[in-house]
Amino acid sequence: MQILVTGGLGFIGSHTVVELQEAGHDVVIIDDCSNASEEVLDRITAITGKRPAFEKMDLRDRTAVESFFKAYPEVCGVIHFAASKAVGESVEQPLKYYENNLSSLVYLLQQLVKKEQAHFIFSSSCTVYGQADEMPITEQAPVKPAESPYGNTKQIGEEIIRDTCRVQDNFRAIALRYFNPIGAHPSTEIGELPIGVPQNLVPFITQTAAGLRKELSVFGNDYPTPDGTCIRDYIHVVDLAKAHVVALERLLQEKQQGNYEVFNIGTGTGSSVLEVIQSFERVSGKKLNYKIVGRRPGDITTAYADTSKANNVLGWKAKSTLDEAMKSAWQWEQKIRRVTT
Ligand code: WQD
Numbered sequence: 001m002q003i004l005v006t007g008g009l010g011f012i013g014s015h016t017v018v019e020l021q022e023a024g025h026d027v028v029i030i031d032d033c034s035n036a037s038e039e040v041l042d043r044i045t046a047i048t049g050k051r052p053a054f055e056k057m058d059l060r061d062r063t064a065v066e067s068f069f070k071a072y073p074e075v076c077g078v079i080h081f082a083a084s085k086a087v088g089e090s091v092e093q094p095l096k097y098y099e100n101n102l103s104s105l106v107y108l109l110q111q112l113v114k115k116e117q118a119h120f121i122f123s124s125s126c127t128v129y130g131q132a133d134e135m136p137i138t139e140q141a142p143v144k145p146a147e148s149p150y151g152n153t154k155q156i157g158e159e160i161i162r163d164t165c166r167v168q169d170n171f172r173a174i175a176l177r178y179f180n181p182i183g184a185h186p187s188t189e190i191g192e193l194p195i196g197v198p199q200n201l202v203p204f205i206t207q208t209a210a211g212l213r214k215e216l217s218v219f220g221n222d223y224p225t226p227d228g229t230c231i232r233d234y235i236h237v238v239d240l241a242k243a244h245v246v247a248l249e250r251l252l253q254e255k256q257q258g259n260y261e262v263f264n265i266g267t268g269t270g271s272s273v274l275e276v277i278q279s280f281e282r283v284s285g286k287k288l289n290y291k292i293v294g295r296r297p298g299d300i301t302t303a304y305a306d307t308s309k310a311n312n313v314l315g316w317k318a319k320s321t322l323d324e325a326m327k328s329a330w331q332w333e334q335k336i337r338r339v340t341t
Helices: 011-022 039-048 062-071 087-092 094-112 149-167 201-209 237-252 273-284 308-314 322-337
Strands: 002-006 027-031 053-056 075-080 118-125 171-178 180-182 216-219 234-236 260-265 290-293
Touching: 002 011, 011 027, 011 039, 011 075, 011 237, 062 094, 075 094, 075 237, 087 094, 087 149, 094 118, 094 149, 118 149, 118 237, 149 171, 149 260, 171 237, 180 237, 180 322, 201 216, 201 273, 201 322, 216 273, 234 237, 234 322, 237 260, 237 308, 260 308, 273 322
Parallel strands: 002 027, 002 075, 027 053, 075 118, 118 171, 171 260, 180 234, 216 290
Antiparallel strands: none
16 A cells, blocks of 8 residues: 655655655655755655655646556555645735646545545645634634635635545545644754745744844734734644654544544644744854834734644644754754854
8 A cells, every 4th residue: 555645845745754654654755846856855765764656747637647546556545735835926826826726636536536445634724714713723613714815725625625525435534734834854854945035934034044034024013912923833844744644544544533534733832923033042042133024914813723632533742842843943954054053
């Protein structure tokens, strides 16, 4: 039996491939390399001692997806990361996002449901909750109207999978709603490599400290939070990757109730932007250059997870602290930029 990881050369995908291989799973990766490099295959091999199978492919090509499943008859489980993920770009180019993120999903499912038994894990996002009314956010919190086409593709993606589960007894699926993934593998072989100016807080912090950016702009300090800056749930990418392995094993062992489940994957702890900066300064011993600017449109005030469902049902819990995750993010940045201090 083989597990297909789409987008397996990307940030979360590559960390998940490492954890899958270390848990003994046989992995094949599909990636179109639009936002990742084939070199990541060497890095995964260096960490695990095993080179995963790899097909460079665009999942929007329905015929290619069909041919892949013929060429790899052992694949009966898919972890689907491949997607476009820039919120701002999705507002500018909605059709690109609907095509990339949804047609690929449909083509994969069309092939997978032909199997006797099929298993599917979907990369979803806390973005489906919008500004939730209560903290921490449980899986029962209502899904709010999406703020962007990107967010909408995650909501629609979940609906496509749920509707498929309703009519396919041979198909089992789990959607994992990630909070804010940060950090890098302790080997510093793999980590986050944003193209262009990072939109996310942590890579912006580490790039600023490494000298690539002049200063970090903190988007607003007038939010109704203790220090006025927004609060998020930052989870170490290795913890997040491990959640995929336990979710997959739950599917393979047929432990699920019903054939569709949703889990929040976060730490359960909220940290403000200023707390993240303080954590960075603590673990790096460097002062970060930052200034407070106006709010970023579309930002919600607070989002952190109630992780009790994942803790109790999956038996999974995030282990790393914010400091540990920040330290790994900084070690990765230092390595790729050859920063020595
Ligand atoms: C975190 C905090 C910013 C940059 C992410 C993804 C989104 C979705 C949810 C996937 C916010 C502040 C940031 C900067 C700053 N994930 N910030 N200066 O907004 O929670 O969204 O998670 O589906 O797609 O992007 O994460 O890292 O962008 O921001 O002050 O230069 O840091 O305002 O409060 P966010 P983020």
